[in-house]
Amino acid sequence: MGRPFTFINSAMSADGKISTKERKQVRISGDVDFDRMDELRATSDAIMVGIGTVLADDPSLTVKSKSRRSARKDNGSDEGPIRIVIDSKARTPLDADIFIKGEGKRIIAVSGSAPEDRVKMLQQKALVITVGDEQVDLVALLKELYSMGVKRLMVEGGATLNWAMLSNGLVDEIYSFVGNLLIGGTCAPTLVDGSGFHEDDILKLDLMSMEKMDEGVLLKWAVLNRY
Ligand SMILES: NC(=O)C1=CN([C@@H]2O[C@H](COP(=O)(O)OP(=O)(O)OC[C@H]3O[C@@H](n4cnc5c(N)ncnc54)[C@H](O)[C@@H]3O)[C@@H](O)[C@H]2O)C=CC1
Numbered sequence: 082m083g084r085p086f087t088f089i090n091s092a093m094s095a096d097g098k099i100s101t102k103e104r105k106q107v108r109i110s111g112d113v114d115f116d117r118m119d120e121l122r123a124t125s126d127a128i129m130v131g132i133g134t135v136l137a138d139d140p141s142l143t144v145k146s147k148s149r150r151s152a153r154k155d156n157g158s159d160e161g162p163i164r165i166v167i168d169s170k171a172r173t174p175l176d177a178d179i180f181i182k183g184e185g186k187r188i189i190a191v192s193g194s195a196p197e198d199r200v201k202m203l204q205q206k207a208l209v210i211t212v213g214d215e216q217v218d219l220v221a222l223l224k225e226l227y228s229m230g231v232k233r234l235m236v237e238g239g240a241t242l243n244w245a246m247l248s249n250g251l252v253d254e255i256y257s258f259v260g261n262l263l264i265g266g267t268c269a270p271t272l273v274d275g276s277g278f279h280e281d282d283i284l285k286l287d288l289m290s291m292e293k294m295d296e297g298v299l300l301k302w303a304v305l306n307r308y
Pocket residue numbers: 090091092093099100101103104105106107109130131132133134135137138167168169216217218219237238239240241242243245270274
């Protein structure tokens with residue numbers, strides 16, 4: 082069984098940070114990049130984020146452009162892609178913006194370690210998929226998503242989910258906007274955190290394109306050693 086074509090889209094500072102040490106969201110890119118991100122959302126079957134991002138940023142993950150939402154509907158799809166949260170312990174707040182804003186399907190992926198009462202609450206708001214014992218099993222989840230019709234998956238972070246997806250060989254491409262600011266801080270999240278690769282396992286990338294955009298640059302990379 083296959084998995085979706087999967088890409089990470091992210092914005093980082095010139096020193097590789099995706100938010101501050103307090104995990105406060107920073108406007109790293111500008112309007113052109115946000116519009117590009119909106120187009121990526123509109124042309125994806127699903128968008129995935131980690132629970133850390135939901136708790137820190139409370140993103141809605143909606144398609145902002147009305148004409149893009151209409152175009153999706155004209156093609157027989159929901160106005161926005163499926164919104165997926167990777168949430169081992171079922172901590173997604175019931176009043177999170179992904180539930181309140183926009184239309185369309187929501188999936189909360191939890192593990193067997195999620196408290197039953199929280200799972201029941203989330204089932205009122207979303208399809209809850211249980212995969213993995215302690216943590217969400219991303220390999221199994223992507224197979225399941227593929228069998229549900231998700232062929233193109235956009236991953237919007239954060240740092241820990243990016244690591245987990247990359248280290249499991251589940252990412253095909255990375256689109257990284259590099260902005261004209263320095264955030265600094267040993268503890269500020271970077272594009273890829275997690276436990277890090279050993280020297281022999283370091284991932285190799287192929288530069289597909291680079292483009293000056295807003296006050297920064299958009300880099301598009303293909304991941305070479307993926308599965
Ligand atoms: N500049 C940008 O483009 C973006 C920045 N961010 C920033 O990233 C930060 C959040 O990143 P993180 O704290 O790293 O959280 P995250 O969003 O990567 O979520 C990680 C959490 O997901 C859960 N999880 C469940 N199963 C997992 C698995 N198999 N592997 C890994 N994690 C699993 C764990 O609870 C883990 O702590 C925030 O500060 C946010 O502002 C987030 C998205 C985009």
